[in-house]
Amino acid sequence: MLFVVVSGFPISRVRSILTGVWYNDSYRIAALLPLVAVLLAAVGVEWICHNPYLSQLFKRVFRRSGSGIRRSGLRNALQYALAAVLVAVAVVVGQVGGVNKEVEQAASKYALSADSPLVSSDELAIFQRLHNDVPQDAILIGNPYTGASLSYALGDRKSAQLHILSYVSPDLQEIYDHLDAVSKDPAVCRAVRSEHSYYVLDFGLLEVHGGNHTPAGLARLDQNPGVQLVDSQGNAKLYKITACGAS
Incomplete structure (x- = not known):
């Protein structure tokens, strides 16, 4: 039954309740099927x-x-x-x-389109222009669930998380949690300097898995006085953290 649910049901709260976290991966259950199927x-x-x-x-x-x-x-x-x-x-x-x-x-x-969940056409355009604004050795902050982590593969600029399960250091977690307070919290700037992460990709709320994993500190960047919009196309935006001095 679990295999039928996880393979046949669309991603939803009902599916998550029935299968839990571990059994949300159909391949894990499929590996057990031959034992019973034979x-x-x-x-x-x-x-x-x-x-x-x-x-x-x-x-x-x-x-x-x-x-x-x-x-x-x-x-x-x-x-x-x-x-x-x-x-x-x-x-x-x-x-x-x-x-x-x-x-x-x-x-x-x-598939690449204006609203594709992994990388949209606007987000790809931002990736292709990263070399104009982001130094080669910079580390980009972003929500990996929105495709921001693909900056390394598609824009030749390394992201703080290369995939959704990448290790998150304490400094990176500080940025994720409190970037919205960067103008008044010295601890955030220390973390930014330590990670050498002065640039933030904001690809909105559309995630490849249909969830919502936006870190609290990356929400409402357009209202954050400590960052400056550097480039944008559609809903895809690139910000620079200006509250911590020069990068």
């Missing part, structure tokens, strides 16, 4: 081959055909062949819909 398949094949109703059905078919087939060995062979065909058809039919759905879902995450 046993169930064996039981199913055995049932088909020894089902009295099917045996009687075969006998009636053989009598009506007038073929004169009487040998039980041939009847058994036909039963096994039928079972194999049924199993093969079930496997193929069961996989087609799931595979197509996975391809469709993956394509929707990676």
